[in-house]
Amino acid sequence: MSVDLSTTFTGIRFQNPFLLASAPPTESESNILRAFDSGWGGVVTKTIGMHPVINVAGPKTKFSRYDPASGLFSMRTKSTIVHSSWNWELISDKPLDDWLPRIRRIKAAHPDRALIASIMAGSGSDKELEHWRTMATACQEAGADGLELNLSCPHMDRPDMGSNIGRDEALCSFVTQVVKEVATVPVWAKLTPATADIVVEAGAVFRGGADAVTSSNTFPSLPIIDPNTLEFEIQVDGFVSSGGLGGPAILPLSMANMSRMTRAFPDRSFSAIGGVSDFGQALNYLLLGAGTVQVCTAAMLDKAVGPNVIRKLLEGYTEFMERHADRGWKSLDDFRGLLRNRVVAQSQIRRPDDSDYQGGYDEAAEGYAAPEITERAGARED
Numbered sequence: 001m002s003v004d005l006s007t008t009f010t011g012i013r014f015q016n017p018f019l020l021a022s023a024p025p026t027e028s029e030s031n032i033l034r035a036f037d038s039g040w041g042g043v044v045t046k047t048i049g050m051h052p053v054i055n056v057a058g059p060k061t062k063f064s065r066y067d068p069a070s071g072l073f074s075m076r077t078k079s080t081i082v083h084s085s086w087n088w089e090l091i092s093d094k095p096l097d098d099w100l101p102r103i104r105r106i107k108a109a110h111p112d113r114a115l116i117a118s119i120m121a122g123s124g125s126d127k128e129l130e131h132w133r134t135m136a137t138a139c140q141e142a143g144a145d146g147l148e149l150n151l152s153c154p155h156m157d158r159p160d161m162g163s164n165i166g167r168d169e170a171l172c173s174f175v176t177q178v179v180k181e182v183a184t185v186p187v188w189a190k191l192t193p194a195t196a197d198i199v200v201e202a203g204a205v206f207r208g209g210a211d212a213v214t215s216s217n218t219f220p221s222l223p224i225i226d227p228n229t230l231e232f233e234i235q236v237d238g239f240v241s242s243g244g245l246g247g248p249a250i251l252p253l254s255m256a257n258m259s260r261m262t263r264a265f266p267d268r269s270f271s272a273i274g275g276v277s278d279f280g281q282a283l284n285y286l287l288l289g290a291g292t293v294q295v296c297t298a299a300m301l302d303k304a305v306g307p308n309v310i311r312k313l314l315e316g317y318t319e320f321m322e323r324h325a326d327r328g329w330k331s332l333d334d335f336r337g338l339l340r341n342r343v344v345a346q347s348q349i350r351r352p353d354d355s356d357y358q359g360g361y362d363e364a365a366e367g368y369a370a371p372e373i374t375e376r377a378g379a380r381e382d
Helices: 029-038 094-109 126-142 169-180 198-208 248-264 279-286 307-321 371-378
Strands: 007-009 010-016 018-020 041-042 062-069 073-074 082-087 113-117 147-148 186-192 213-214 219-221 243-246 269-273 292-295
Touching: 007 029, 010 113, 018 307, 029 041, 029 094, 029 307, 082 248, 094 113, 094 126, 113 126, 126 147, 126 169, 147 169, 169 186, 169 198, 186 198, 198 213, 198 248, 213 248, 243 248, 248 269, 248 279, 279 292, 279 307, 292 307
Parallel strands: 018 041, 018 292, 041 113, 113 147, 147 186, 186 213, 213 269, 269 292
Antiparallel strands: 007 010, 062 073, 062 082, 082 243, 219 243
16 A cells, blocks of 8 residues: 655655754765655754854764673673764854855755754844844745754853753743744754753743744763773863763653653644654654654764665554554554553552552642542553
8 A cells, every 4th residue: 555654744744754853964965965865854954053163172972882791881892782872062063154055955956855954043142142033044045944943952061052041941932932033934942851841941932932842952961981991981181071862772761751741732743852763763752742753873873864764764654554554544643642641640540459549648639630530541542
């Protein structure tokens, strides 16, 4: 049977819901063209800034692996079991003026593929806010189908940039509003997991006008220390700063954040990131309510732009749709969010019949589920 894998997300038509995330694989024009040739439904550019940046001397990204034979978890083991990626790479070293002709050429070559421009500026002055407007206007005029606001980079020193915006409810809402004032294309806000409650910031950017939330960036972290050399496994001159953890290790953590947001805002749009390398993993996010899924680490490990990863995603998605054809499922919207409401408060999980659990209190506290709600929570949905 013929299966339609396309989807419409925030008004943008995607040939399939799988995107390359803003990261090293989307740094260059040649990589993005190769990604579209490989079958990715969309690409989010490496984050564009007004001015060039200079990265650290030495490695910017490495991968940690686990060796079951020795129990070793390290960036130096030869095991094939990937645990996570770790990077402290900054945004694109190409400034805005370098990116604009590239965006035009990419869209001319692939007018039917979705190109999302990731942009980032500061928030500490009117000049910085004007940078957001300038980049948004320039990228959309060059042909970008949408904008992704980087409110989440975990290793920017400036207090008015990156995740320092994303964990400030007022700032992330205001920056989103500033961009929406000039945007003629959909605007996605990419949030940071380094916050007390990501639902708060999601609500804030939606109030600022965001069309979608991308969740989320990498988790702030440090590389591990080699017990033999007493040095960090990735460092420069013996020193290291906080970087971002991604890859398989963050899949359950990112799922939890996605679940919190889709339950809080069931009618809003979310693009998921975190630990995806095949369709089974991507399906987690789709069943929780995400509308697109972005991939980074797996693509970096697969010839830079992930031709084998997208092939597996498309094959897995096609097989899944064919297998569930008897349910009448014809598109992503037919099953998106199917398990969103299966995530409930701990007090709503069924106890043994003789249990009198009251949410940890001596007696029932206001707001805890009545018995009939508890029973419904444990029942299987149709």
